[in-house]
Amino acid sequence: MKPDSQTRLWTIPALITCGVLLGQQALAIEEVAVIGTRVETPLSELPSNISVLDAQILETVSAVHIQQALSQVPGVTYQRGNGQESLPGIRSAVLTGAGACGNVLVLEDGIAVRGAGFCNVNELFDTHFEQAGRIEVVRGANTAFYGSNAMLGSINVSLPSQGVDRISLELGANDYRRAKAAIGYGNPEAQHGRLFLTVAEDGGFRDHSGYQQQKLSLRHETTLGDWNFRLGATATHLDQETAGFxxxxxxxxxxxxxxxxxxxxxxxxxxxxxxxxxxxxxLASQRTLKITPYLRFTEMDFLQHFLPGDPLEQNQQRGFGWQSSLTAEVSDSLQWSVGLDGEIASGELLQIQDSPTQGSAFLRETIPAGTHYDYQVDSRQLGLFGHLNWQMAQRWKLLAGLRLEYMRYDYDNRSLDGRTRDDGSECGFGGCRYSRPADRTDSFTHLSPKLELQFQASDHWRLHLALADSFRAPQATELYRLQRAQTVAELDQVRASHIEVGARWQTVQTNMALTIYQIRQRNVIIRDSDFFNVDGQEIDSQGLELSFQHTLNPVWSARLVAAYAHHEYASVQFSGDQNIQGNQVDTAPNLTGNLTLTWSPTPRIATYLELQHVSDYFLDPENAHQYPGHTLLNWRASYQINDRWAASLRLLNLTNKYYADRADFTSFTDERYFPGEPRSLFGEIRWHF
Known part of the structure; x- marks a missing residue:
């Protein structure tokens, strides 16, 4: 731990003490979430590593990019790319690499946005987060209701089927424009639903950048005889001009x-x-049966500006699946659920390069124009799970789960096998960079247990101890998108062991949660110094997370989320000729935090001053290059004009600080960055009807 980070960390116990002294002796209204059990459940009935961003927080933030909302959750280290792009991170370093996105499961109303073997680091832009009534985040392992990809965290974007009809128009810096509409229909007591539309355009603050994006969602509820029926659909389109590093x-x-x-x-x-x-x-005997079939389709084309030669990637995936569960209320103190989930999917990837590579003789010879990859992968996933919620005694509760999951890939190479050019000719310097394995089949099976013990120490205090195993199957790109002399990637599942202890303290005016965790990732997949995809590595993570919210009086309130974390390479691993065991994982800031002070002098007016902090972090596994971190100041204000009209302003990066949303280092470019947005003003007007 660096001395400056250690000094900052000592402020966390002080803040907790202040919160205890200021709190009142009455319970607050409890939030609910669906991410743990697929039905709306009070947070007290769920594992303690779940955070919820409610409608009020989301409306205040009014995120242009999903990272702006997720920064309100402790332990989340998502980084913003250009446009709508992002890199994920929950209780981990920021995740890069071919399949690292498989460590975080992204859902919309409980349905995965991508198939288990076909994740994408940017997939959150396919959710309709702009219209969310709630965003739920699992920090660490999820429950047994979810399997592969829910290894280090999960995010669920939830859209409500009921609410006030509204239309909003927004203007901002760099020709930013956004229109949103949410229109309901039907009778809330019978058949009803809601349509959501978001249309956005951004001119970008960098040359030749910007995007146009459209999203449309439907949520519908009714009854069909004895069955309760819910229907959901979301369609998105993004057309983005991307600015590189x-x-x-x-x-x-x-x-x-x-x-x-x-x-x-x-x-x-x-x-x-x-x-x-x-x-x-x-059903009879206090049992409930739930079945959710779903369909999914995605298609993406993008220029890989971050690779030599700027090849074009075209990928597509389509699939269908189902979730099912049978839940029984055995007694007031005992509830269990069992279920069977399945999915059949197909993914395709084509990487082609139109023109010769520019650069050194080595790059020009080993990265030819033409087809680099052209393959299809058919996947089959099956998961069987059980979950137990047992109130063992008045103050003691046990949450337990077990999931058995099977994953199979059938890979078909539609180009030439090996590391040749697409016409079969050999590259110089030992061969072409890109290697295409021959057709093959891979399968994976894993059993994953979960356990949490909760102790209700008083009406206000709850303590917990949690142990969990989580996992992810290798992603298709890790298995079949090979380089250099590698012809087969013999990879197994990545696994993580979690242990955490924590406390929640809740009154009407104060809500505090403190968690200490340790995670060991085993069989981590990396690209080694020979450019082979290999497994067997380990990463150790330890951290402390704090969420604190206090209402001092009707005018003033404060909200703090903060996290200290240390992530290090825990096994012998070479980067070049250096063993990096014991080094900090690159792109892993030790300290992150967000402090928001709210002043509401009247019921119609509210202003928010937000301080965001990201500490320094290393840019490379050798820990030789560093980004110094940054602290940003944002201001927001809202005014309720009357019962139907409201207006808001947001002034982001108030001090116009020069900072980087993402910093990186490569041997080809040295330091490279995605610059952060300059001072930006946004205005919005909303009509409720």
């Missing part, structure tokens, strides 16, 4: 370089469609 030490601080774009031809176009129908029925 700025290159050079501290280039993000250069006024000219930070607004430039070395990759003016880069773009990303994506479309997605998901639909699901949920059927639930109350």
């Amino acid at each position: 700025v290159v050079g030490l501290d280039s993000y601080r250069d006024p000219g370089l930070r607004t430039g774009n070395l990759d003016p031809e880069a773009f990303r176009n994506t479309e997605s469609l998901r639909a699901w129908a949920s059927f639930s029925k109350d």
Whole structure:
């Protein structure tokens, strides 16, 4: 731990003490979440590592990019890319690499946005987070209701089927425009539903950048005889011109370089469609049956500006599956659920390069124009699970779960096997960079237990101890998108062992949660110094997370989320000729936090001053290069004009600080950055009817 980080960490117990002294002796209204059990459940009935961003927080933040909302959750280290792109991270370093996105499961109303073997680091832009009534985050392992990819965290974007009809228009810096509409229909006591539409356009603050995006969602509820029926669908489209990295030490601080774009031809176009129908029925003996079939389709084209030669990738996936559960209320103190989930999916990937690679003789010879990859993978996933909620005694509760999951890939290479050019000719310098394995089949099976013990120490205090195993299957790109002399990737599942202890303290005016955790990731998949995809590595993580909210009086309130974490390479691993065992994992800030002070002088007016902090972090596994971190100041205000009209302003990066949303280091470019947005003003007007 660095001395400055250690000093900051000592402020956390002080804040907790202040919260205890200020709290009142009455219970607050409890939030609910669906991410743990697929039905709305009070947080007290769920594992303690679940956080909820409610409608009020989401409306206040009014996120243009999902990272702006997720920064309100402790332990979440998502980084913003250009446009709508992002890199994930929950209780981990920021995740990069071919299949690292498989560590975080992204859901919309409980349905995975991508198939288990076909994740994408940017997949949150396929959710309709702009219209969410609630965003739920699991920090660490999820319950037994979810399997592969829910290894280090899960995010569920939930859209409500009921609510006030509204239309909003928003204008902002760099020709930003956004329109949102949420229109309901029917009778809330019978058949009803809601339509959501979001249309956004951003001119971008960097040259040749910006995007146009459209999202449409439906939520519908009714009854069909004895069955309760819910229908959901979301369609999205993104047309983005992408600005790449700025290159050079501290280039993000250069006024000219930070607004430039070395990759003016880069773009990303994506479309997605998901639909699901949920059927639930109350059976005899306090049992409930729930079945949810779903369909999924995604298609994406983008220029890989971050690779030599700027190859084009076209990927597509389609699939269908189901979730099912049988839940029984055995008594007031005992509830159990069992279920069987399944999915059949198919993914395709094509990587082609139109023109010769520029650069050194080695790059020009080993990365030819033409087809690099062209393959299809058919997947089958089956999961069997059980979950137990047992109130053992007045103050003691046990949550337990077990999940058995099977995953199979059938891979079909539609190009030439090996590391040749697409015409079969050999590359110089020992062969082409990209290697295409021959057709093959891979399968994986894993048994994953979960256990949490909760102790209700008083009306206000709850303590917990949790142990869990989580996992993810290797992603298709890790198995079949090989390089250099590697012809087969013999990979097994990545696993993580979790232990955490924590406490929640809750009154009407104060809500506090403190968690200490330790995670060991085993059989981590990396690309080694020979550019082979190999497993067998380990990463150790320890951390402390704090969430604290206090209402001092009707005018003033404060909210703090903060996390201290240390992630290190725990096994012998070479980067070049250096053993990096014991080094900190790159792109893993030790300290992150968000402090919001709210002043509401009247019921119609509210202002929010937000302080965001990201500490320094290393850019490379050797820990030789570093980003110094940053602290940002944001201001927001809202005014309820009357019962139907409201207006709001947001001034982000109030001090116009030069910072980097993402910092990185490669041997080809040295330091490179995604510059953060300059001072930006946004205004919105909302009409409720």
